[in-house]
Amino acid sequence: MDKIRMATKSVDSIEETFGRFPGHRRAHARGKTFRGIFTGSGAAAEWTKAAHFKRGEVAASIRFSHFSPDPTWADAMSPVKGMAVQLGGNGEEELNIVGVTSPVFFASTPETFVEILEVTRSVSKGRPNLHTLMALLKDFPESRAMLEAVKKFQAPAGFSAGLYHSIHAYYFVGEGKRQPIKYVWEPVDGVKGLSAMELASLPIGFYEVQIEDRLAVSPVRFRLLVILGEPDDPTDDPTKEWPSDRKTAVLGELTILKEDPAVDALLFDPTVVAAGIECSEDPVLRFRSPAYRASFERRSAEIGEQ
Numbered sequence: 061m062d063k064i065r066m067a068t069k070s071v072d073s074i075e076e077t078f079g080r081f082p083g084h085r086r087a088h089a090r091g092k093t094f095r096g097i098f099t100g101s102g103a104a105a106e107w108t109k110a111a112h113f114k115r116g117e118v119a120a121s122i123r124f125s126h127f128s129p130d131p132t133w134a135d136a137m138s139p140v141k142g143m144a145v146q147l148g149g150n151g152e153e154e155l156n157i158v159g160v161t162s163p164v165f166f167a168s169t170p171e172t173f174v175e176i177l178e179v180t181r182s183v184s185k186g187r188p189n190l191h192t193l194m195a196l197l198k199d200f201p202e203s204r205a206m207l208e209a210v211k212k213f214q215a216p217a218g219f220s221a222g223l224y225h226s227i228h229a230y231y232f233v234g235e236g237k238r239q240p241i242k243y244v245w246e247p248v249d250g251v252k253g254l255s256a257m258e259l260a261s262l263p264i265g266f267y268e269v270q271i272e273d274r275l276a277v278s279p280v281r282f283r284l285l286v287i288l289g290e291p292d293d294p295t296d297d298p299t300k301e302w303p304s305d306r307k308t309a310v311l312g313e314l315t316i317l318k319e320d321p322a323v324d325a326l327l328f329d330p331t332v333v334a335a336g337i338e339c340s341e342d343p344v345l346r347f348r349s350p351a352y353r354a355s356f357e358r359r360s361a362e363i364g365e366q
């Protein structure tokens with residue numbers, strides 16, 4: 061099946077499994093959006109000429125989200141949160157760095173992703189909940205790394221308290237060299253988790269209020285780290301984490317300044333990178349581009365009709 065048909069199929073499959081919510085993203089449906097500034101540290105100069113990481117400032121648009129495709133799910137039912145950042149844009153060269161609070165994904169190919177959704181649909185009566193999903197993933201060997209990771213980590217105590225991983229590898233390219241990297245957004249406030257009890261008792265919309273309250277005190281800051289891959293580290297499999305002793309570097313700091321609902325209309329395509337950066341061969345990363353486009357076109361058309 062070609063990439064575009066497969067992307068449409070995956071988005072259809074999400075809708076058939078979780079329901080259709082006009083005007084919303086087909087995954088990570090509920091979120092909150094902001095504007096800010098990214099200040100490059102200059103530390104990437106050794107590997108890439110990407111303009112965004114040079115010393116200096118660039119505009120940033122940010123969206124935090126709950127992973128569920130159903131915007132009515134309680135916050136606790138989406139233990140994995142998302143942070144999508146677009147640096148530049150608005151006529152300037154665009155670089156998207158999209159992360160989630162898990163270091164690995166549950167499927168190594170688009171085909172497995174669709175298969176998992178199909179199995180979910182066939183066994184769940186009505187729409188599946190988090191527990192059905194977790195139970196099903198146990199039957200897919202490649203999903204175990206994500207299940208283990210989710211068991212080990214705690215849901216963050218707020219959108220501003222999570223560690224967000226790009227999961228996929230990219231390459232910094234320059235002067236005949238290709239340095240594999242993965243990105244991590246690290247909160248300057250520190251990573252803070254919630255116990256299962258605390259998570260279960262949260263009211264719906266807790267995370268949205270948390271970041272609003274936090275931002276009322278002062279700007280929210282995240283450091284952008286890169287993990288530097290070594291020759292045998294897998295660059296094509298989002299179910300595999302790199303060893304924890306890999307070197308890291310700080311590429312700069314994101315300062316989140318104010319809420320901006322207009323950012324919700326953006327498309328955070330993780331394959332849009334700047335000159336000096338390339339996408340890895342990871343089939344899930346490459347497939348996300350047409351899948352996100354399909355979701356973007358559907359939600360934009362629905363908003364136009366409302």
Ligand code: HEM
Binds near residue numbers: 125356
């Ligand atoms: C087969 C793989 C995947 C599929 C089919 C998929 C599907 C989707 C779709 C349809 C959207 C909504 C896009 C939009 O309307 O703009 C979305 C959003 C999102 N996805 Fe994925 N996704 C996949 C893998 C991943 C992975 C590996 C990550 C890890 C970083 C991820 C993180 C996110 C985040 C953070 C958002 C919200 C972006 C925003 O705020 O605009 N996804 N996904």
